[in-house]
Amino acid sequence: MASSRTTDRANHSNKAAQMRPGPMPNKLADVIGFICRLGIGSVFVYSGWAKASDPIQFLKLLRQYDLVSHPLLQTAIAGLLPWLELFCGALLILGLAVRGTALLTTTLLVPFTIVVAAHAIHLQRLSGLPICAIRFDCGCGTGEVNVCAKILENAGMILGCALLALGGLGRLLALKYTLIQSK
Amino acid sequence: MLKLGLKLVVKEALVVGGVGLLFAYLGNMLSPMGLKLGRNYFPEAVASDPYVQALVAARAAGVSNATEQLIYAVTNRLVQKGLRWIRIDEFTRNYTENLARQAIGQLVIVDARNQSRFAAGHIPGAHLFDHYRFEQYLDPVLPACMNAECIVIYCDGGGCEDSEFAAQILRELGVPAEKMRILIEGFEQWQARGLPIEQIIQTRQHK
Numbered sequence: 146m147a148s149s150r151t152t153d154r155a156n157h158s159n160k161a162a163q164m165r166p167g168p169m170p171n172k173l174a175d176v177i178g179f180i181c182r183l184g185i186g187s188v189f190v191y192s193g194w195a196k197a198s199d200p201i202q203f204l205k206l207l208r209q210y211d212l213v214s215h216p217l218l219q220t221a222i223a224g225l226l227p228w229l230e231l232f233c234g235a236l237l238i239l240g241l242a243v244r245g246t247a248l249l250t251t252t253l254l255v256p257f258t259i260v261v262a263a264h265a266i267h268l269q270r271l272s273g274l275p276i277c278a279i280r281f282d283c284g285c286g287t288g289e290v291n292v293c294a295k296i297l298e299n300a301g302m303i304l305g306c307a308l309l310a311l312g313g314l315g316r317l318l319a320l321k322y323t324l325i326q327s328k
Numbered sequence: 329m330l331k332l333g334l335k336l337v338v339k340e341a342l343v344v345g346g347v348g349l350l351f352a353y354l355g356n357m358l359s360p361m362g363l364k365l366g367r368n369y370f371p372e373a374v375a376s377d378p379y380v381q382a383l384v385a386a387r388a389a390g391v392s393n394a395t396e397q398l399i400y401a402v403t404n405r406l407v408q409k410g411l412r413w414i415r416i417d418e419f420t421r422n423y424t425e426n427l428a429r430q431a432i433g434q435l436v437i438v439d440a441r442n443q444s445r446f447a448a449g450h451i452p453g454a455h456l457f458d459h460y461r462f463e464q465y466l467d468p469v470l471p472a473c474m475n476a477e478c479i480v481i482y483c484d485g486g487g488c489e490d491s492e493f494a495a496q497i498l499r500e501l502g503v504p505a506e507k508m509r510i511l512i513e514g515f516e517q518w519q520a521r522g523l524p525i526e527q528i529i530q531t532r533q534h535k
Contacts, residue, residue: 204460216369227352228355248337249341249345323340
C-alpha cells in the first residue's frame with residue numbers, strides 16, 4: 146500500500162509537470178512576452194482591419210501575386226483572411242489561447258514573408274533595380290512598402306511568435322493564457 | 329513532455345483557426361464591404377502581367393523611359409483583350425468640343441475606380457462604375473453608354489486594369505466594343521496636367 150501511494154504521488158507529480166507548458170518565465174521574460182503579444186497583436190488588428198475595410202484592394206493584390214489561379218479561391222482568401230488576422234490579433238492582445246494563436250499567426254506570417262520575398266526577387270530580375278530599392282503594396286494594409294524593411298519586420302514578428310508559441314512567454318495580464326489543458 | 333506540450337499548442341492552434349474562420353465568414357458576410365465568396369471578380373481576365381508590375385515598380389523608382397515602356401506594355405494587353413485605347417493628348421486636344429458632346433450625351437466618360445477615389449476627384453461629368461460592385465451603378469451608366477457614340481473609360485493610370493475590367497463588363501452587357509476607349513494615362517496624368525476636376529464634398533449639417 147505504501148508503495149502504491151508513492152507511485153500515485155509520482156504519477157500525480159508527473160501529470161502536474163506535463164500540464165505546465167514549460168518553466169515559469171522571469172520578470173524580463175514576462176515583459177518581453179507581453180510586448181510581443183501587444184506588438185504583434187496590434188499589427189495584426191491594424192492590418193486585418195485595413196484589409197477588411199477594402200477587401201477589393203487586397204483581392205487585386207492577390208491577383209498580382211499570382212499565387213492562386215482559381216478566381217473563387219482568390220475571392221475566398223481576400224474575403225476571409227483579413228478577418229482571421231483581426232481575430233488572431235485581438236486574441237493576442239487580450240491574452241487568450243496565446244500559444245495556439247501565436248502558432249497560427251506564425252503559419253500565416255511565414256508563407257506570406259516567403260511570397261513577398263519571391264515577388265520582390267521576381268520584380269528585381271525584370272526591372273534590374275537593386276532589391277532593396279523595390280517598393281510595392283504587399284497587401285499588408287499599409288500601402289507601398291520597402292521590401293527589405295518589410296521582410297525584416299516580418300522576421301521580427303515571426304521570432305516574437307516563436308517565443309510566444311514555443312517559449313511559453315506572454316502570460317503577463319493574459320485573460321486566459323491556455324484554453325486547452327492536458328488531462 | 330515537450331512533445332505533449334507541442335501537441336497541445338497545435339491542438340489549440342487548430343481550435344483558434346476553426347473559430348477564427350467562422351468569425352471571418354461572419355465578418356465578411358455582415359460587412360457592407362464584404363466580398364461575395366462565390367463570385368469571380370475577374371471574368372475573362374488574362375493573368376496579371378509581372379512585366380507590367382516590374383515597369384510600375386521601375387517607374388516608381390524613377391527609372392527613365394519606364395513610363396513609355398509601361399504604356400507600350402499596357403497597349404499590348406489591351407490588344408490581347410480586344411479593347412481600344414486613347415492617349416490623353418488626343419483626348420484633351422478637342423476639350424471644348426468634347427464638353428459639348430458630353431452635354432448632349434454623345435460622349436460618356438466612365439470612372440472605373442471606387443467611390444472614395446471618385447469622390448476625392450474625377451474628370452468632370454464622369455459616371456462612376458466600380459466594376460467590383462457594378463450592380464449598384466448599372467442604372468445610370470448602362471443607358472448612357474448605349475446611347476453614346478463614344479465612351480472613354482479610365483482608372484488611376486500607371487498600368488491599372490480596372491478600366492479594362494469595366495469595359496469587359498460593359499461589353500458583356502451589350503455595349504459595342506468599338507464605342508469604348510481606354511484612357512491609358514488615367515486620372516493620375518489628368519490631374520498632373522492640371523486639368524479640371526470635380527469632387528464630391530460631404531457637407532455637415534449644422535444645428
